[in-house]
Amino acid sequence: MTVTLADVAAHARVSPATVSRVLNGNYPVAAATRERVLRAVSELDYVVNGPASALAAATSDLVGILVNDIADPFFGIMAGAAQAHLNTPSDASAPIRTNAERLAVVCNTGGSPARELTYLTLLQRQRAAAVILTGGAIEDAEHSAAVAAKLARLAEAGTRIVLCGRPALGGAEFVHATLSFDNRAGARRLTGHLLSLGHRRIGYVAGPAERTTTRHRLEGHREALAAAGAADDPALVLHGSYDRASGRAAAARLLSAAPDLTAIVAANDTIALGVCAEARERGLRIPEDLSVAGFDDLPSATDAVPALTTVRLPLYEAGARAGALAAGAGAAGHVEVVPAELVVRGSTGVVRAG
The missing domain is CATH 1.10.260.40 (lambda repressor-like DNA-binding domains)
Incomplete structure (x- = not known):
C-alpha cells in the first residue's frame, strides 16, 4: 500500500x-x-509520488554525503574530497549524466541513528544518483537492518551506494563500492610502537562504544598488548565522544586513578590534543613524563607541540576515490581495504628509568 x-x-x-x-x-x-x-x-x-515528481528522471544529479559531524576534520576532509571529485569523467554505466554538474548535499547526522535513516529516506525521495556514507557504522542490529533496507531500496531505484571508511555490509550486493579503513592494524602498530619504547602501563581513551570505528581500534590496541604479554587492565580504558573535551576529561580521570601511567593512546587526534592539554595542566612533560598518541593524522597533529605520533589514514585520498566511484568509476561490488600507516613524531618517547 x-x-x-x-x-x-x-x-x-x-x-x-x-x-x-x-x-x-x-x-x-x-x-x-x-x-x-x-x-x-x-x-x-x-517517498513523494505524483505529477511533479513524475517529471524527474529515475535518478537526478544529486549526491548525498552522510557524515557524523561536519565540524570534525575527519569527516570534513572526506566530504570535501568526495565533492571535489564528483565531476570527474565517469563510465557509460554511470547513473549520473556525464555532461552535467553534480550537486553534493552534505547530511550531518550528529551521530543520531534516527537522523541517518531520515536522510536516507529524503535522499530516496529526491531520487539521488548516489549516496556516500562516511565513517563508522552504529553497532545496533535493528538499526543496521533498517539502514540496509533503506540502501537496498535506493539501489533498486538506480542510486549508487558507496561506503567510505565504513565496514562492508555482509551480503549487500547492492553496494557499489566499499572503502574500509584498516583500523585494527593501525591500532596494533600504534600500541606496538609504545610497547617497543618500554611502556607497559598504557591508558586508552576510546570513542563512543556503539561505533564500529571505536571497537576496531580498541581491538587492535588489545591485540598488541596480548602479543607483547602486557596486562590489559579494563580500568585503563575510558569511552567518550570523539572530541577534545572528552580527551581532557578522560585524561584527568586516568591520571588521577593511575598516576603510574607512562602513556595514553587516544582513539583520534582530537581526543589526543585534549589529553595533551590536561597533561600540561598537571605539569607533565610530553613525552618525558607521559607519551601521548592519536589516530587519523589530522592537520592539527603536526601543529601540536611536540608534534603528535599518530596513525595516518589517507582521508582525502579515500574521499576523492569515493567521489569518483559515486560518479560512475569502477565496477560494481568494488571492495577495498585502505591501509593505515604509523607516523612517529615527538609526542612519544622511551620510558624514563625510575
Whole structure:
C-alpha cells in the first residue's frame, strides 16, 4: 500500500500542510515539529509520488554525503574530497549524466541513528544518483537492518551506494563500492610502537562504544598488548565522544586513578590534543613524563607541540576515490581495504628509568 502525505501527517500528529512545508522547506516550522515530521517520513518510508515528481528522471544529479559531524576534520576532509571529485569523467554505466554538474548535499547526522535513516529516506525521495556514507557504522542490529533496507531500496531505484571508511555490509550486493579503513592494524602498530619504547602501563581513551570505528581500534590496541604479554587492565580504558573535551576529561580521570601511567593512546587526534592539554595542566612533560598518541593524522597533529605520533589514514585520498566511484568509476561490488600507516613524531618517547 502506497504511503500518502496524509498518512505522514496523521503519524506525526500534524496537518498535511505542515508536512508539505517541512518537505519543501518553503515555510518556517518549529524544530520539534520538523523533527517529528521527518521521523514519520522515515518510519513510514514515505517517498513523494505524483505529477511533479513524475517529471524527474529515475535518478537526478544529486549526491548525498552522510557524515557524523561536519565540524570534525575527519569527516570534513572526506566530504570535501568526495565533492571535489564528483565531476570527474565517469563510465557509460554511470547513473549520473556525464555532461552535467553534480550537486553534493552534505547530511550531518550528529551521530543520531534516527537522523541517518531520515536522510536516507529524503535522499530516496529526491531520487539521488548516489549516496556516500562516511565513517563508522552504529553497532545496533535493528538499526543496521533498517539502514540496509533503506540502501537496498535506493539501489533498486538506480542510486549508487558507496561506503567510505565504513565496514562492508555482509551480503549487500547492492553496494557499489566499499572503502574500509584498516583500523585494527593501525591500532596494533600504534600500541606496538609504545610497547617497543618500554611502556607497559598504557591508558586508552576510546570513542563512543556503539561505533564500529571505536571497537576496531580498541581491538587492535588489545591485540598488541596480548602479543607483547602486557596486562590489559579494563580500568585503563575510558569511552567518550570523539572530541577534545572528552580527551581532557578522560585524561584527568586516568591520571588521577593511575598516576603510574607512562602513556595514553587516544582513539583520534582530537581526543589526543585534549589529553595533551590536561597533561600540561598537571605539569607533565610530553613525552618525558607521559607519551601521548592519536589516530587519523589530522592537520592539527603536526601543529601540536611536540608534534603528535599518530596513525595516518589517507582521508582525502579515500574521499576523492569515493567521489569518483559515486560518479560512475569502477565496477560494481568494488571492495577495498585502505591501509593505515604509523607516523612517529615527538609526542612519544622511551620510558624514563625510575
